[in-house]
Amino acid sequence: MVTTAAGVSVPAPLIRHVSPAPAPLPRRTVAFLFDQAVVTALVVGPALAAGVMPAAVVSPGRTRALLFVAAMGVAFGYHFLLEWRTGRTLGKRLLGLRVVAADGSPLGAWGSFVRNALRLVDGLGYWTVAVAVIGYRGDGKRLGDALGRTLVVAAPPD
Numbered sequence: 001m002v003t004t005a006a007g008v009s010v011p012a013p014l015i016r017h018v019s020p021a022p023a024p025l026p027r028r029t030v031a032f033l034f035d036q037a038v039v040t041a042l043v044v045g046p047a048l049a050a051g052v053m054p055a056a057v058v059s060p061g062r063t064r065a066l067l068f069v070a071a072m073g074v075a076f077g078y079h080f081l082l083e084w085r086t087g088r089t090l091g092k093r094l095l096g097l098r099v100v101a102a103d104g105s106p107l108g109a110w111g112s113f114v115r116n117a118l119r120l121v122d123g124l125g126y127w128t129v130a131v132a133v134i135g136y137r138g139d140g141k142r143l144g145d146a147l148g149r150t151l152v153v154a155a156p157p158d
Contacts, residue, residue: 022140
């Protein structure tokens with residue numbers, strides 16, 4: 001016998017684990033776009049403050065390539081650290097979302113690392129890979145979520 005949170009004793013075989021429901025893709029998309037704006041500001045803002053000309057930021061060439069590599073590093077660090085430590089980036093917090101382990105428990109460092117390292121693949125074709133995988137799987141998980149055993153869920157604000 002197992003006692004539930006409501007104080008009811010139930011035979012153990014009757015208790016089934018219910019996986020959390022994935023957050024809707026439109027909400028995840030808005031949170032992602034907000035986070036992209038934050039990462040862009042974190043990379044481009046200091047570059048402009050250091051004297052990089054705006055034309056060099058948007059024109060093909062070495063400066064834009066370096067800023068792109070910097071943005072990839074900042075994006076990884078931003079998502080990895082915030083999701084691992086709090087379960088949320090600023091965009092997810094704003095939209096009422098949280099990243100959890102697939103079983104609904106808090107996200108660990110390894111899950112966050114794998115989930116965010118695979119952004120390089122999920123992001124191919126302007127995130128076509130992620131959208132295709134989410135659509136194909138039908139469980140709200142992009143490749144990074146599937147391999148990192150994570151899930152983005154709707155969550156009340158902190």
